[in-house]
Amino acid sequence: MNLKNIKQTFIETFPGDFSKNPIQRNTPKVLFSTIDPVGFDQPELIIFNEKLSEEIGLGKFENNDLDFLVGNSLPENLKTYATAYAGHQFGNWAEQLGDGRAIIAGEIINELGEKNELQWKGAGATPYSRHADGRAVLRSSVREYLMSEAMHHLGIPTTRALSLSFTGENVVRDMMYSGNPQEEKGAVVVRTAESFLRFGHFELMSAQKEIDTLQKLTDFTIKNYFPEITSEGEQKYKDFFQSVCTKTADLMVDWFRVGFVHGVMNTDNMSILGLTIDYGPFSMMDEYDLNFTPNTTDLPGRRYAFGKQGQISQWNLWQLANALFALIKDEKFLEDTLNSYGTYFWEAHDKMLCRKFGFNELKDTDEEFFSNWQGLMQELQLDYTLFFNLLEKINDISNAKTEFQKISYTFLDEVKLKKLENFLQIYKDRLEKNTISKNESLDLMKKTNPKFLLRNYLLFECIEEINKGKTEMLEKLTKALENPYEEIFPEFSAKRPTNYDDISGCSMLSCSS
Incomplete structure (x- = not known):
């Protein structure tokens, strides 16, 4: 990678009294503090996003780049730093916060003039770590790496992920805040964004x-x-x-x-x-x-x-x-x-809902239509993504009951199936009011409704495999998330298996990372 291109506009714009002292503390009247990544003795690269690296102007991965990706080796021109910000957390004023696990390397500008900040997450404590260790565990790092890339390919504005690496050390975390801390593998993500500025700054x-x-x-x-x-x-x-x-x-x-x-x-x-x-x-x-x-x-x-x-x-x-x-x-x-x-x-x-349903324009009656649809979806516990995927394929309403039962997380009795059938007839009548052809309507739906989503149970399985030293699922998920509007792996376009309903990390998660 061409690390010489990394600049530091923010640190030059806001000079002040900063310290390399890593002790966590309040830093009044200061927007950032310089801090070095902690460094790791036995890092190991898990995955590198070469397409993103080329896109932002860093180029191809070279053998000695791992040291930079985990914060061990820094170009001489860099003063790495963490920023201070404040915020309202769960509606309450939390006063000074800051980058507790994130350390900023600097900014790179590609040939098109596009700017991207580079930031390590999990590379050690900063003055804003609030007595935490500044590390990150593998499970949260895998989730961030994959999900940020999935959102990008879905066409949703997001930070992105350049690399994911083992740190070679274990980190102690209480995953569900239940009083049962456990050792977990540590990891570092290098993430990028045009800027990481927040409301809290x-x-x-x-x-x-x-x-x-x-x-x-x-x-x-x-x-x-x-x-x-x-x-x-x-x-x-x-x-x-x-x-x-x-x-x-x-x-x-x-x-x-x-x-x-x-x-x-x-x-x-x-x-x-x-x-x-x-x-x-x-x-x-x-x-x-x-x-x-x-x-x-x-x-x-x-x-x-x-x-x-x-x-x-x-x-x-x-x-x-x-x-x-x-x-x-x-x-x-x-x-x-x-x-x-x-x-x-x-x-x-x-x-947006009009596009999901294949309507080319919003009509006065659509608010009631959408409200009825929401009520039906909740009552029948239908899978959100698979509902629209199935809607694209239905021709005969009377024969659709079996297919909808497959995407429900509950049993659909005759009463519920009748409600579904009535709704589908209303939907069919609403489609007749379109001023575009059926093929154009279908094309609108296909561009709006993804075929693949990075569901939590898939992430759970992927994390379990990486913990065992396997990367096959990581590679498959990466390919699938790069093409979310296509069904590349049909086994991924399915509702959550029932055996994952009550597994931590699949249906519910904590903030622990």
Whole structure:
């Protein structure tokens, strides 16, 4: 890899009093602290994303690159660092937080002028680790590597993963916070994104009343990542906030499209660029359930359940608005923008559902249609993804009952099957109102509805195999996630097997990593 191309714009833009002291502490009035990766004696490469490496301008993997990928060997020009931010966690103000497991190497710009930050995750403690060790375990690292790439190929804005490596050491974790800590294999992921800036970076500067630094940070963000904004003064910050709102709403609609549930939508886990960031206790939804949350920490309140992600994103934007108020100074603008967020989100959401059903335009009666569909899906416990895949194939409604029984997570009696049959007839009648051909309608569905999703049980199986030194499933999953709108491996396009219903890591997860 061509490591000489890595630059460090952020660290040059925000000079200050920083320390290499790794002791965890508060760092008031500081946006970042320089820190070295801890280094590992016996690392081992598990997988390297050569396509991504070429795309971002690093080139092909060479034998001595492993040392860089685990943070053992750094180019002389790099000052590696971790950033400080704040946030609201589960609705409560958490004050200073920061990159507890992440260390930033710098930024690389490819031949097209596209920027990407490089960041190690799991390479040791930082001043923001809150007395944790800064390491990451294999299971969480595999999940992040594969899922971030899966989201990218689904067409959803996301951070990405360049490499996954064993560290050669064991890490102790209490997976379910049950008082039973166990040793697990440690790992490091190198992840990339245009920027890892979060709502929480702006919240921290606002909370510390560092308004001058807040303005510099916002100006830096606009200049580097929002080139379409050309206005000046307060209008520039208004346009910035409006753009963040739009990007966030579009991301939420994409999550709903594929049934992705983040699990921990704290403000410090919200990207200012509208990217999916920080893959923890996430899940792709199996049976359709608006109340589904994969995060054991989110029980029983289910604050971050699938169906609440739209309203939670709006709540998080309110917190960002509070942070930016010192720059925007227009309460009515912020209120109007946030109040219109729901209108924009639901209109975009319903247009997305139209595409999933093969409708070429949204009609006045569709809101009732979608509401009835949601109720049916929940009652019949139908698999979200497989429902739409099956919908593409149905010709004879009366003979479809058997096929729908196969994608239900419960038994469908005659009453439920009759409800399903009635709905399918309504759907068939609604398709007749399209102003496009049946083939065009089908093409719309196929472009919108994935055939392959990286379900938790598949990740569980893959992690188990890697723990045993096997990579066959990792290779198959990588090929499948690169082609999510095709059915390359039919065995992956199936509902979750019943033997995984109550297995930790398949249906429910914790934040432990």
